[in-house]
Amino acid sequence: MKHFSELTASAERIVDAGEALIQRVGYNGFSYEDVAQMVGIRKPSIHHHFPTKIELGVVVAQRYTHRFRQALLHIEGTQARAPERLRAYAQLFETTYAENRRLCVCGMLGAESDSLPAEINAEVRRFFEINVAWLASVFAQGQEAGSFKPGVSAPDWAETILATLEGAMLVGRGLQSGRGPRQLMDMLLATLAT
Numbered sequence: 001m002k003h004f005s006e007l008t009a010s011a012e013r014i015v016d017a018g019e020a021l022i023q024r025v026g027y028n029g030f031s032y033e034d035v036a037q038m039v040g041i042r043k044p045s046i047h048h049h050f051p052t053k054i055e056l057g058v059v060v061a062q063r064y065t066h067r068f069r070q071a072l073l074h075i076e077g078t079q080a081r082a083p084e085r086l087r088a089y090a091q092l093f094e095t096t097y098a099e100n101r102r103l104c105v106c107g108m109l110g111a112e113s114d115s116l117p118a119e120i121n122a123e124v125r126r127f128f129e130i131n132v133a134w135l136a137s138v139f140a141q142g143q144e145a146g147s148f149k150p151g152v153s154a155p156d157w158a159e160t161i162l163a164t165l166e167g168a169m170l171v172g173r174g175l176q177s178g179r180g181p182r183q184l185m186d187m188l189l190a191t192l193a194t
Contacts, residue, residue: 002049002050002055002059003059003062004059004062004063004066007059008049010041010045010049011049011050013039014035014039014041014046014049014050014056015056015059015060015063017034017035017038017039018030018035018056018057018059018060019060019063019064019105020038020102021034021035021038022057022060022105022108022109023096023102023103023104023105023108024100024102026108026109026111026112027053027057027108027109027112027116027120028112028115031053032046032047032053035056054117054119054120057109057116057117057119057120058119058120058123060105061105061106061109061120061123061124061127062123064105064106064127065106065123065126065127065130068092068127068130068131069130071092072089072130072131072134075088075089081142081145081147082138082139082141082142082145082147082148083142083147083189083193085138086135086138086139086142086161086185086188086189087182087185087186087189089135089138089161089165089185090165090181090182090184090185090186091182093165093166093168093169093180093181093182094180094181094182096169097168097169097172097173097180097181098180101169101172101173101176103169103170103173104166104169106123106124106127106128107166107169107170109121109123109124110124110128110166111170128162131158131162132155132158132159132162133158134158135157135158135161135162136154136155136157136158137154139152139154139157139158139161140154142192146194147193147194148192148193148194149192149193149194150194152192157192160188161185161188164181164184164185164188165181165184165185168180168181168183168184169181
């Protein structure tokens with residue numbers, strides 16, 4: 001199985017197309033023919049880089065998770081206080097959603113988890129575990145600093161925040177609404193503030 005760090009420029013274009021398709025129609029909603037049309041190559045060229053769609057799906061999820069982790073590190077390096085970190089976190093989802101109501105790759109894959117291969121589900125689970133752990137840490141720091149109400153479980157709020165942002169994208173797409181994840185984070189922060 002390939003790792004996203006080993007991609008050639010041609011393979012990277014295929015992964016870009018796979019990511020965009022997952023964000024729009026999900027893993028089960030596209031074929032290698034769709035990828036070939038987006039990239040402007042023939043299907044055998046895709047099979048050369050990714051013999052199976054499973055391998056392509058795993059690499060898309062790996063790369064997406066890696067980029068998200070890099071973004072979390074950037075937030076930590078640029079935002080000192082927990083509320084600002086959470087606003088910056090919500091902005092990651094807002095930026096994705098602002099691109100023609102695209103959804104989080106792992107959110108889309110999570111919605112399809114019952115029909116996905118185990119290898120892809122493992123990558124999706126990893127994405128969510130990383131995010132929940134990071135959010136719980138930020139929330140706990142905010143409680144220690146007095147920014148958030150004490151006595152609220154940080155892990156529970158971490159899952160609530162992640163579910164709210166993922167759900168905001170889905171509901172926003174369904175309602176064809178401009179209201180996005182950032183607005184819902186502002187509402188959550190108002191609820192949590194001391």
